[in-house]
Amino acid sequence: MSSFFTNENSENPVLELDDETPVPAQGTVSEAPSLNESAPPPSERSGRQINLVVIEPDDFARSQLLVQLGADVSSFPKVEDLLPYLNGESIVLVLGPSCAIDDSLSGVERVLHAHREIGAILVTEELTTSLLQQALRSGVKDVLEAPVDDTQMHEAIDRVAASLALSPSRRRGDGATTFEDDGELAQVITVFSTKGGSGKSVIATNLGVSLAQRSEKPVVLIDADLQFGDIAVMLKLVPEHTIVDVVSSLDRLDVSLMQSLLVTHESSGLLVLPAPLEPAFADQIDAAEMVQIVEVLRRFCSHVIIDTPAYFNDVVLGMIEISDEVLLIAGMDIPSIKNVKIGLQTLHLLNTPVEKLHLILNRANSKVKLDVAEVERTLQISADILIPSDIVVPQSVNRGVPVVQSSPRSGVAKSLQELASLFAPAAKSGRRKK
Numbered sequence: 001m002s003s004f005f006t007n008e009n010s011e012n013p014v015l016e017l018d019d020e021t022p023v024p025a026q027g028t029v030s031e032a033p034s035l036n037e038s039a040p041p042p043s044e045r046s047g048r049q050i051n052l053v054v055i056e057p058d059d060f061a062r063s064q065l066l067v068q069l070g071a072d073v074s075s076f077p078k079v080e081d082l083l084p085y086l087n088g089e090s091i092v093l094v095l096g097p098s099c100a101i102d103d104s105l106s107g108v109e110r111v112l113h114a115h116r117e118i119g120a121i122l123v124t125e126e127l128t129t130s131l132l133q134q135a136l137r138s139g140v141k142d143v144l145e146a147p148v149d150d151t152q153m154h155e156a157i158d159r160v161a162a163s164l165a166l167s168p169s170r171r172r173g174d175g176a177t178t179f180e181d182d183g184e185l186a187q188v189i190t191v192f193s194t195k196g197g198s199g200k201s202v203i204a205t206n207l208g209v210s211l212a213q214r215s216e217k218p219v220v221l222i223d224a225d226l227q228f229g230d231i232a233v234m235l236k237l238v239p240e241h242t243i244v245d246v247v248s249s250l251d252r253l254d255v256s257l258m259q260s261l262l263v264t265h266e267s268s269g270l271l272v273l274p275a276p277l278e279p280a281f282a283d284q285i286d287a288a289e290m291v292q293i294v295e296v297l298r299r300f301c302s303h304v305i306i307d308t309p310a311y312f313n314d315v316v317l318g319m320i321e322i323s324d325e326v327l328l329i330a331g332m333d334i335p336s337i338k339n340v341k342i343g344l345q346t347l348h349l350l351n352t353p354v355e356k357l358h359l360i361l362n363r364a365n366s367k368v369k370l371d372v373a374e375v376e377r378t379l380q381i382s383a384d385i386l387i388p389s390d391i392v393v394p395q396s397v398n399r400g401v402p403v404v405q406s407s408p409r410s411g412v413a414k415s416l417q418e419l420a421s422l423f424a425p426a427a428k429s430g431r432r433k434k
């Protein structure tokens with residue numbers, strides 16, 4: 001049986017790859033459970049089974065990592081040595097400090113690019129901005145500075161494992177090619193309103209999740225409410241990276257670096273670019289930078305959805321300008337309609353083509369005593385979608401689970417699915433009703 005544990009007891013700890021080699025590293029390792037003959041043994045953390053592999057050419061550094069990570073972890077001197085053993089299962093690589101040099105990282109980049117089922121963490125002696133950028137660009141998901149304590153290490157491993165669990169490429173079972181730039185540009189959809197609390201973020205998250213469930217290609221949701229964005233909270237995400245990281249890497253931003261900076265909403269596969277964690281960072285981001293980010297995203301996605309704050313600023317105007325479609329969200333109350341009317345006038349003044357504007361009336365119930373036809377007459381635009389008011393919405397927001405997932409049979413969820421149908425056909429499974 002093939003095995004690929006490093007034999008720490010031999011003179012040369014480097015792995016022998018032939019089938020005859022008896023290779024238990026140390027007594028404790030040999031009985032480690034395997035997914036199959038050639039897969040790395042899984043580790044158990046937070047109830048999740050994780051295949052962990054250490055890559056480090058230096059014997060001493062490698063054995064130190066093995067001591068920290070536990071005996072059932074495989075190790076190789078070079079990332080390429082792992083290739084014969086890959087079987088499509090998810091693997092988290094812990095790259096030792098010697099991997100932080102150019103040559104090793106380009107090997108890592110090739111392997112990670114070809115195998116989306118592998119995620120990597122780099123442990124380095126010295127964390128510099130340029131190393132961080134280089135590592136992220138190579139597809140490494142996290143960089144930790146030594147000494148790394150156990151909690152830090154296990155949290156990073158869990159995060160990477162979670163991001164692999166349902167990444168779009170794995171959901172489709174094709175291991176490698178889904179994040180490619182195929183020359184087709186994504187549809188860019190901005191969700192906007194001139195009134196706070198009108199439901200922009202609720203609509204943007206649900207639209208994102210619905211489209212991600214329907215689309216073969218990745219769908220990205222950008223939180224362009226840079227000061228008070230709450231997309232991450234609404235989707236219960238713990239952002240590893242935010243727009244700030246993307247902006248600070250703009251000079252080398254390409255599809256692969258961008259992919260490594262997105263956060264995956266596991267249950268739908270939606271990719272999220274969260275707003276900065278601190279409102280103060282918002283000032284550091286300008287419209288040109290946001291446009292550049294969207295341009296990179298649209299090269300490998302089917303849809304890029306942009307949630308916005310409730311006012312016009314340069315970033316919002318930039319987003320509206322490059323969008324193919326703009327969803328104008330209006331609540332069913334007089335102040336909301338008044339503000340949307342002013343917003344529409346502003347958009348006309350800015351020469352925004354009316355064809356790309358879609359009016360979405362939120363909380364549109366008969367109980368609110370405002371007639372939809374009258375609202376449409378006032379705004380001189382007809383509503384594309386009416387979304388009812390329902391207690392399941394705040395409930396879903398508080399649970400961090402979008403209503404299309406938490407209450408798929410509710411009227412709200414059906415309206416939101418109808419909205420998604422404007423931009424992509426219904427789910428392939430045919431689950432969706434008209």
Ligand SMILES: Nc1ncnc2c1ncn2[C@@H]1O[C@H](COP(=O)(O)OP(=O)(O)O)[C@@H](O)[C@H]1O
Binds near residue numbers: 198388412
């Ligand atoms: N259709 C709806 N029915 C009931 N409550 C809603 C509906 N849409 C939005 N809400 C509530 O309004 C709050 C504000 O929505 P949000 O999407 O955060 O607004 P915005 O992003 O425009 O400021 C949400 O927390 C949600 O509870």
Ligand SMILES: [Mg+2]
Binds near residue numbers: 200202
């Ligand atoms: Mg919002």
